[in-house]
Amino acid sequence: MTGRERRAQLLDVGRALFAAKGFDGTSVEEIAARAQVSKPVVYEHFGGKEGMYAVIVDREVERLTGMLTGSLEPERHPKVIVEATTLALLDYIEQNTDGFRILVRDSPVAQATGTFSSLIGDVATQVEHLLADQFDRRGFDPATAPMYAQMLVGMIALTGQWWLEARTPDKSVVAAHLVNLAWNGLHGLEADPQLTPRGKAAAARRD
16 A cells, blocks of 8 residues: 555544544544554654544535535526525535534634634635625615625524434425525515514613
């Protein structure tokens, strides 16, 4: 086995273990045993489990980012963009279940740019530009687009985390219902939404 092949094998083993047991629950000893190598081989390639974990997270972030950003084509109809983004995330979960489990876990070695929340924030930043254009066309305040982008992407991301374990109904059904809520909600958007009198009274009591 070449050095490159050994490195790839170790990453596959580490990815499966980190997904199943988390960062703290995985040891270099277990990685080495599962890969049928000695501990020094793991240290030689990655310097320890921290280095291996960082490489795995970087690879998963790159893969998911590519799938999500590929769905954000400005020339598409806004509803189609929501559909494509939703399906892209569900596709990633279906095809890279171990990777998604790793991304949604907090880790002491995850970089600020390598967490699921920061990744979703990056996608929301791209979505806000698309929303701002749509808001401007419809006479809404484009300054509110970042807030709506966080709401929209956050809804899709949290539903994806739920579907990771549920896996039912089919992803196309989940996507259709997500888009139903997001699009029909956006379609009937009020330019200047206000709380009801009862809601205002409840908010005043909390202040």
